[in-house]
Amino acid sequence: MAKKTYHAPYSPCPHCGNPLKTRLSRQLSELSREITMQCENPECLYCAVVIQSHLRVLQSSMNPNPRVFVPLSPRKYPLNHDGQLDLLNNG
Numbered sequence: 001m002a003k004k005t006y007h008a009p010y011s012p013c014p015h016c017g018n019p020l021k022t023r024l025s026r027q028l029s030e031l032s033r034e035i036t037m038q039c040e041n042p043e044c045l046y047c048a049v050v051i052q053s054h055l056r057v058l059q060s061s062m063n064p065n066p067r068v069f070v071p072l073s074p075r076k077y078p079l080n081h082d083g084q085l086d087l088l089n090n091g
């Protein structure tokens with residue numbers, strides 16, 4: 001069975017698999033956020049503080065903040081000087 005991929009903001013409870021609901025959230029820096037999450041299952045009620053952080057860049061900002069650095073993700077296809085996929089040179 002393929003591993004499930006969840007898209008934000010859904011996050012499953014690590015104990016029962018039900019959705020975790022965001023209770024509190026605060027910005028720690030430009031790149032990280034502290035989030036208090038609680039399980040919606042009334043028979044579980046797991047509650048935890050988690051960190052949301054930027055790990056790698058998939059598309060660089062067109063309006064970059066000079067204080068922010070996030071490493072580029074390795075790409076399968078290199079971009080040309082215009083930031084477009086260079087499909088002609090990837091045989």
Ligand SMILES: [Zn+2]
Nearest residue numbers: 013016039044
């Ligand atoms: Zn739970």
